Amino acid sequence: MSDSSEAIRFAPLDRLTEQVSRVLLGKPEPIRLTLVALLGGGHVLIEDAPGVGKTSLAKAIAKSLDGQFTRLQFTPDMLPSDILGASLFKPDMGEFEFRRGPIFTNVLLADEINRTTPRTQSALLEAMSEGQVTAEGATLPLEPPFFVIATQNPLESEGTYPLPDNQLDRFMICTGIGYPDREHERRALANHAGHDPLDDVTAVLSREDLAELRTRVGAVRVDDSLRDYLLDLVSATRSHADLVQGASTRGALTFDTAARAAAVLAGRDYVVPDDIKTLAVPVLAHRIGVRGTMREGRREKAQAVVRQILAEVPVPG
Template identity: 65%
Template sequence: MADEHQLIEKLEQNIATAILGKPEPIQLSLVSLLAGGHLLVEDAPGVGKTSLAKSIAKSLSCDFKRLQFTPDMLPSDILGSNVFLPNRGEFEFRPGPIFTNVLLADEINRTTPRTQSALLEAMSEGQVSVEGLTHTLPTPFFVLATQNPFEFEGTYPLPENQLDRFMCCIEIGYPARDVEKNVLINHREGEPGDKLQSVITAEQLRHLQASVRAVKVEDSLNDYILEIVHATRSHEQLHLGVSTRGAITLYRAVQGLAFIEGRSYAVPDDVKRLVLPVLAHRIVVKGVLHEGRRDRAKAVLRQILSKTPVPA
């Protein structure tokens, strides 16, 4: 694993030159990428959501497309459409921007739920269906979406089935004062992310993703994951617990984190670190619509973690 771990370190360091003082969001982003999931970054405007996404994309030698989501966007603007060719008397499919390796869905919750739902099949199955025909997406395929908090003007809350397609939902937060001073200096000559060079090819990324699946997860850890998941389904403060897809996603994320840290096996601390970013956006707290929903969800998950016995 030494060579593979060097590749991951190079990737982390490359992103960290543009995103200063945020090792945790960077690592969680790579967990989603290497475990074959998708990433949602939710935070206030201006804290670096799009910069993180662009830095990850530029660090990969893969096809990259960015979509700025707006209220008037249609599903065909994402998926593509069939165009009639009069000279040939037939329709031809023109692929949309979703046909790429890395898709930055910027401010995804500024478009309508109808358009948001265009991503569901792509994120789950790596394919899209247009007018009865199925089109396979390239591999690897990674959706990196950003969204503003729900209480901001002009946002449409992502439905639960859309949220469930994201492996991790993370926040970036404001930087510490000394780090922010370095950010100012770093931006003296322009956007640092624009100067990044790719450090991993698409083939290397596919190899790393395949290696993650080989990480060993002991049966006691499977039981630990399921204890946490089942506790969400019977908790008195929760209206909706974690689905089976959520349990599988946590399992995959645990493999990804262990691999990033240079281990061929997972440990209980991997599960503990990932419960909040992987599960908090999948559960629905009773009596809460959207405001403060994830904070309440995190509090419930911390309570469940504190009560769930850790395997020896």
């Protein structure tokens, strides 16, 4: 591929970014991070207060993809079979038949995932890491692409369960949205007057387009000095005095893939230092264990530690 950014722009991806930006006004970074996870073959967790646009972002991206979309509202009484499916007895046939659950889709919006129990949350683990489901003693493949966009409320919210570390580790990206500034909130009020901007979102990225983009991600060049820089950041999480758990090797591999996906999203076939620097917090912070912190302060403390590491680890020239 050419080093020219213009030579490798991908029109459907640009259209996707444009129409999602019309739904979630003034929030380019959460949109970018979600698309990085999509291109990198990962999954994204959006954590923030209710009503700031988490579900709208997820819906807009899901509708922009040409594939099956399923929204699953997580509740405290949900069971693993409500996600995976279950065998139902058919009297006319005199036998049981497995009925597939909502996880058999291309884009799964797992809304308020931390309102259900860890046992039910764990039903997603195999699907997110291996693209398959084991149910009723049988292993069933999921049709690619399989992309999970999960939203969760702040851990201090009433009726939430913290996601286990192994579940968090399955998410390539963890990000938030935050409140809009006054001007973008004013525009949002005007745009929603008698009309939902989501109604204007159409499928602009086919499965073939996505497969091609993911192939491009695999071909992106990463200079040895930048890969060493990435590993220095990961290694620093394992020796930091404020952490009891650093990022795993899977975290390092995910970080590398995310940086290459960010390059493709920017129209490049090579990674630059900013690809790594801007992804360090959303890729690493949810994978590390903070010493002596209550669960409601964990996210902020973990992010602060990663930012400190970024400030201390030298960037290649």
